[in-house]
Amino acid sequence: MSKGYIIASENIYDLAESVVIAKRTCSSNQHRGIERIKIRKNPLDVLAHQIAGLVLEYGEISIDEIIDTLSKAYCFRELEAQQVERVVEFLRDIGVISVAENQGRKILRKGRRTRRYYYSVTMIVDTKNYEVVDVMSNRIIGELDERFVAKEISPGVAIVLGGSIWRILEIEGEKIYAEPVESIEGSIPKWIGQQIPVDRRIAREVCSLFKLIAMSGKDSSKVISTYPMDQGSFERLSSLVNNHISRGYPLPGERLILIEGWREPGLSIAVIHTCLGSRGNETLGLYISSFTGPLISYRATPYALILASTRSLSLRDLERLLSSWESEDEVISRVINAARSSGAYKWYVVAAAKKMGLMDKDVSFDEAMKYVKYLEGTVVNEEAIGDMVHEELDIDSLLEMLRGIKSGDIRIATLDLTEPTPLGEEIYRGVSGFERVRSQSIPTDLAAELVRRRLEEKEAQLVCIMCGYSENRRVKDLPESLSCPSCGSVFLGVNKYGYEGARDLVRRIAKDPRVLKDPRALSDDEKKVVDLLRRSADLVATYGKKAVLVMMGRGIGPETARDILSSSISDTDMYLKILEKEKTYISTKKYWD
Incomplete structure (x- = not known):
C-alpha cells in the first residue's frame, strides 16, 4: 500500500484542514466526501x-x-x-x-x-500574466495572472508578493507598477488568487475537531485514533484551542457564530467565525457588503470572514444584519447585486463574452473592459453571473445559516476586544497571509541608491542645439560637465522622447535660423521638439550630467527636473524627489497622457 505524508504549516486551520481531508480520503464510509460535485444547470x-x-x-x-x-x-x-x-x-x-x-x-x-x-470558440479562456515592477529599482518582482488582476488589483490596493507588501500604483499595458511599503493602514493585503475552495463539510468538521480536542484535554488517544495526525500536531492544535478556551472565549461551531472585533493602527477589524467553507463565506461577505458598500473591505476564508474599515465597526450592527433579514429573495438579490459590483464579476463577463464568440479570445482584459457596460441585460451578462455564482458562491449555505439564526438554532456571541482571540489571531495573521510577510522598511539612502543605479543605466540621446551634433550615451558614462565634441557648446538638449528627426531638425534650424520665425515652417510636433531641446539644454548647461540623469525619470520633463535640481539639498534628497515625481506620474498618467 502506498504511503504519503502531508506537511502543513503551523497555522492551526491549515493543520486541522489537512488532517480532516486526510481522514476523509482514507475513510471507507459515507463521510469520505471532500467536496460536493455540482453540475451547473443550463450554462x-x-x-x-x-x-x-x-x-x-x-x-x-x-x-x-x-x-x-x-x-x-x-x-x-x-x-x-x-x-x-x-x-x-x-x-x-x-x-x-x-x-x-x-x-x-x-x-x-x-x-x-x-x-x-x-x-x-472554446470554453477555455486564455489568460495572460502581468509583470509587477518595483518603481524604485525597475526590477520585476513577480507576475500576476489576469484573473487575479481583474478581481483584486487597482491603484492603491496592497498585495503580498514575494513575502513582502506592495502598494499598486498603476496598471500600464501588461505591466503593474508598485512600491514597497512597510505596513498597511486601512486595508487587508491581498496575497492569493484562485485556490481550490474548501467545501462547507470540511470546514464544519474542522470546527468539530476543535471541539473534540477541547473535550479531550491533554489525552490525545481518542483524537489520534480518529484522525491521522502525530503527537506533535495534536499538541499544536490542543495548545491553541485550550488557550482560547482558558481565556473564557467560546469555540465557534455549527451552532455558534463568534463575532470578535479589535483595533489595529488606523484600522478596525472584525472576524466573523463561521463554518461555511470558502464559497459560503465569500457569499456572506457579499451579503454584508451590500449594506456597507466600499466603507468596509472583506476577505473570506473557509472558516471566517475578516472585515476591515478605517471607521469603527459595530459588532451589534453586524449581528443585526445576520438576524434581521426580511426574506430569502431579498438576501439572494443583495448577494447578486453585490457580486455585479465586484472585480470578479468583470472577469466573468469578459470570459463569457469570449466563450460566446462576442470577443476574440486574444483580446486583452483592459481592452475588453471598454465594452462590458454595453452587455448589461444580455445573455452574456446572464451567463457571467450564473458562472460566477456556480464557481465562487454558496448561496444555499448562507441561507441555511441565516434561517438557523432567525429560528434560534444558531446563536451569535460577540466579543469587543483590545486584541484578537487566539483563533482570531490565527485567522487574521495566518489565513490572511500576515505571517508570511517580511518587513519592507527600506532605508532612504538605499532607496536613493536604487534610483541612482536605475537611472544611470538608461541611455540618453544628446543633441547640440547649436550645430546638430548628436550622440547616444549611457548616463553613467557621461562626464560631470558636458559640452559638444563638435563645436564646444555647452547647450546639449536631451531628446527624452526619442524624436527620430531631432538631429536633422536642429541642423536645418542652424543653417537657416529664420525658420523659427516662420509660423508655417515647422509642424506642431517639430515646435514641441525644439522647445523640449532648448529647455533641457539650458538645464544641461547649468547642471551638467545631473540634469540628464534627472530627466531620465519617468514623466520628468525640463520643468519638473528644474524644480528637483533647484530644491534638492543633497544627492539622496534629489533621488528621493525623483522617485516621488515618478510615482505621481505613474498614478496620474491615464488622466492626462
Missing part, C-alpha cells in the same frame, strides 16, 4: 456552442428539436424554451445563425459565421 455559453453545432450538423433545425435533443443531457434537463430563444436571438445578432419562420415555427439555419464560430 448559456455551452448552449450557444451546441446550438451552432446542431445547425452545422442538420443544416436547419427548430427550437423544439433543439430542446428535445439537448434536454437529454443532465445539465440541460430543465432547459426552457425562453432560454433557448434568447440565446438564438443572440447568435442571430452576431451572425452565427439565421432564423426563418415556417408555419409559426422558428427554423434555425447556418449564418455567415457558423463554421468559424463552432471551430474557433
Whole structure:
C-alpha cells in the first residue's frame, strides 16, 4: 500500500484542514466526501456552442428539436424554451445563425459565421500574466495572472508578493507598477488568487475537531485514533484551542457564530467565525457588503470572514444584519447585486463574452473592459453571473445559516476586544497571509541608491542645439560637465522622447535660423521638439550630467527636473524627489497622457 505524508504549516486551520481531508480520503464510509460535485444547470455559453453545432450538423433545425435533443443531457434537463430563444436571438445578432419562420415555427439555419464560430470558440479562456515592477529599482518582482488582476488589483490596493507588501500604483499595458511599503493602514493585503475552495463539510468538521480536542484535554488517544495526525500536531492544535478556551472565549461551531472585533493602527477589524467553507463565506461577505458598500473591505476564508474599515465597526450592527433579514429573495438579490459590483464579476463577463464568440479570445482584459457596460441585460451578462455564482458562491449555505439564526438554532456571541482571540489571531495573521510577510522598511539612502543605479543605466540621446551634433550615451558614462565634441557648446538638449528627426531638425534650424520665425515652417510636433531641446539644454548647461540623469525619470520633463535640481539639498534628497515625481506620474498618467 502506498504511503504519503502531508506537511502543513503551523497555522492551526491549515493543520486541522489537512488532517480532516486526510481522514476523509482514507475513510471507507459515507463521510469520505471532500467536496460536493455540482453540475451547473443550463450554462448559456455551452448552449450557444451546441446550438451552432446542431445547425452545422442538420443544416436547419427548430427550437423544439433543439430542446428535445439537448434536454437529454443532465445539465440541460430543465432547459426552457425562453432560454433557448434568447440565446438564438443572440447568435442571430452576431451572425452565427439565421432564423426563418415556417408555419409559426422558428427554423434555425447556418449564418455567415457558423463554421468559424463552432471551430474557433472554446470554453477555455486564455489568460495572460502581468509583470509587477518595483518603481524604485525597475526590477520585476513577480507576475500576476489576469484573473487575479481583474478581481483584486487597482491603484492603491496592497498585495503580498514575494513575502513582502506592495502598494499598486498603476496598471500600464501588461505591466503593474508598485512600491514597497512597510505596513498597511486601512486595508487587508491581498496575497492569493484562485485556490481550490474548501467545501462547507470540511470546514464544519474542522470546527468539530476543535471541539473534540477541547473535550479531550491533554489525552490525545481518542483524537489520534480518529484522525491521522502525530503527537506533535495534536499538541499544536490542543495548545491553541485550550488557550482560547482558558481565556473564557467560546469555540465557534455549527451552532455558534463568534463575532470578535479589535483595533489595529488606523484600522478596525472584525472576524466573523463561521463554518461555511470558502464559497459560503465569500457569499456572506457579499451579503454584508451590500449594506456597507466600499466603507468596509472583506476577505473570506473557509472558516471566517475578516472585515476591515478605517471607521469603527459595530459588532451589534453586524449581528443585526445576520438576524434581521426580511426574506430569502431579498438576501439572494443583495448577494447578486453585490457580486455585479465586484472585480470578479468583470472577469466573468469578459470570459463569457469570449466563450460566446462576442470577443476574440486574444483580446486583452483592459481592452475588453471598454465594452462590458454595453452587455448589461444580455445573455452574456446572464451567463457571467450564473458562472460566477456556480464557481465562487454558496448561496444555499448562507441561507441555511441565516434561517438557523432567525429560528434560534444558531446563536451569535460577540466579543469587543483590545486584541484578537487566539483563533482570531490565527485567522487574521495566518489565513490572511500576515505571517508570511517580511518587513519592507527600506532605508532612504538605499532607496536613493536604487534610483541612482536605475537611472544611470538608461541611455540618453544628446543633441547640440547649436550645430546638430548628436550622440547616444549611457548616463553613467557621461562626464560631470558636458559640452559638444563638435563645436564646444555647452547647450546639449536631451531628446527624452526619442524624436527620430531631432538631429536633422536642429541642423536645418542652424543653417537657416529664420525658420523659427516662420509660423508655417515647422509642424506642431517639430515646435514641441525644439522647445523640449532648448529647455533641457539650458538645464544641461547649468547642471551638467545631473540634469540628464534627472530627466531620465519617468514623466520628468525640463520643468519638473528644474524644480528637483533647484530644491534638492543633497544627492539622496534629489533621488528621493525623483522617485516621488515618478510615482505621481505613474498614478496620474491615464488622466492626462
